[in-house]
Amino acid sequence: MKRTSLILMILLAALLMTAACSSRTYDSQALARIQVTGADGFGLLTLASDNQLIQAILGEESALLAEDDEAGLHRLFLREAALSSLVFTADQTNGLKNGDVIVVRADYDRKLAKEAGIRFRTTRFKYLVSGLKEAEVIDIKAGVKLQFSGYNGRGTASVSLSGDVDAFASGFNFVFTTSASALSNGDLVEVKILADNQFLTSKGKIARDTLMSFEVEGLPPLAEVDLFSQLVLIFDGVSDQGIVSLDTSRLPLEWVEGQGGGEIPVRFTALPSSGLSNGETIRVQAQVDQDWFAERGLKASLAWKEYQVSGLKDYPRNLDGMDLLPFFNKISSWLQDDLALRIEGNYWNRDYRTGLPVSRWDTRYQYGVQRLFYGYEQANRASNFLGVLYKVEVSGTCLEATPYQSAYEAGDRVSGTLYLLYVAEEVMYDRPDLDDFREIHLRFHGDAELDLVGRFKSQYGGEGIMIVDVQVPPEVAWSGS
Secondary structure (H helix, E strand, O other): OHHHHHHHHHHHHHHOOOOOOOOEEEEOHHHEEEEEEOEOOOEEEEEEEOHHHHHHHHHHHHHOOOOOOHHHHHHHHHHHHHHHOOEEEEOOOEEEOOOOEEEEEEEOOHHHHHHHOEEEEOOEEEEEOOOOEOOEEOOHHHHEEEEEEOOOOOEEEEEEEOHHHHHOHHHEEEEEOOOOOOEOOOOEEEEEEEEOHHHHHHOOEEOOOEEEEEEOOOOOOOEEOOOOOOOEEEEEOEOOOEEEEEEOOOOOHHHHHOOOOOOOOEEEEEEOOEEEOOOOEEEEEEEEOHHHHHHOOEEOOOOEEEEEOOOOEOOOOOOOOOOOHHHHHHHHHHHHHHHHHHHHOOOOOHHHHHOOOOEEEEEEEEEEEEEEEEEEEOOEEEEEEEEEEEEEEEEEEEEEEOOOOOOOOOOOEEEEEEEEEEEEEOOOOOOOOOOOOOEEEEEEEEOOHHHHHHHHHHHHOOOOEEEEEEOOOOOOEOOOO
16 A cells, blocks of 8 residues: 555656646556456456546646636646546457567547647557466366256256356356257256356356266156046936036145136036936046146046946926926916016015015016026926026115105115015926916015025925026026116
8 A cells, every 4th residue: 555655656746747837748658557357368458547646636736726726727627628538548458468568559639638738648658468377277067967857758957056167157158959848867968058268267267168968867757647536427307308517526626726816727528418318428528737737746648538327317307498488478467467566565675674565666677587497306206396586676766755664765766686586386287388387476585696596495405306407598588787
């Protein structure tokens, strides 16, 4: 530090020899900051102005000026700009070795220097390269390995580093010249290691491009899984018109539902799935995301399996393929009267809980069949019933209300959804036509479809009772918003 300060003072003295004069002469070589880095034969030379020295010179000159010397301050400003314009170039900057002689040139803004009253001498000088050490060779083969992960047939290769290769990893680029994925044990994987010697020699190291080959080993096999071992088929309905449903509840949840909103890895399809008869053979096909299973070390080879239909009731009378419109035509006028009675009785708003109507309304409504159920005793299909769930949307304006009894006041506007479930008893009891039934009555009403259906199935279902959904004819189906 003391030696540096001494050199700086000597340079300042040399550069300010003519301090009493209005012009200045500076030694360009003294204002250059030269640095050589790297290894012998791979040295890198960098050039820059010595800003610390320039600021020291300007500080010394500034100290000699009086505060009211405007001309001197202006001249000092111009000299700072002229000194800042100094640029150094060399005839060679890289690939240097000890003993090389480098020619350095200094250039500057001559017009600005003239206005500032300064001159530069030694604008061309030589610099001798020295002090570079011999580069140490890095053994790439000792520091590069491949690691294999995954499973046999679906393995992946990744580079593992150690030693100097790891310590100077920024100086290497690793390129796989063969595939690094979908690997099997015994495959050969080649990786080319490219060395950035400009970086490495700046650290005193050197390396050569190397091609290495590795044999894949240690990948475990995929475990075989049977997709169908816990799949349950449920056959329902009447023989010749039976349907099948697939119960996947015993399978791992992530197989059939996916995780985190991802795709479901297994989907089952039964063909045919309807119009089934006892003794018929159906095929269940599995659509499998093999990549998803392979990531978890699994493999599903069996993609389909055949099953024999059984358990369907052999009874000729059913609703499959039957014309349901005669039934609805028969109950049409009766239904309209009944609906009007229910709406007038406030079934659709909160006042229905009061018993007798305590409010009177101007109403508009629309209705349609939401769901249709056919139920029967499995041991006696003649003991059956037809459940018809109507959805009714009502909007009304309160015309009159009983104070303190009604939940409303005159002028209130209310909209509501009403579900009415009618049950026709012993359909087709005498002939195979749906409009042949004993009687029909309203059995359930409410404002929640699922609750209504649940109560219906709870009361009418039970052991030995089968309740199936029936397709609603479009002519009577609910078509509102």
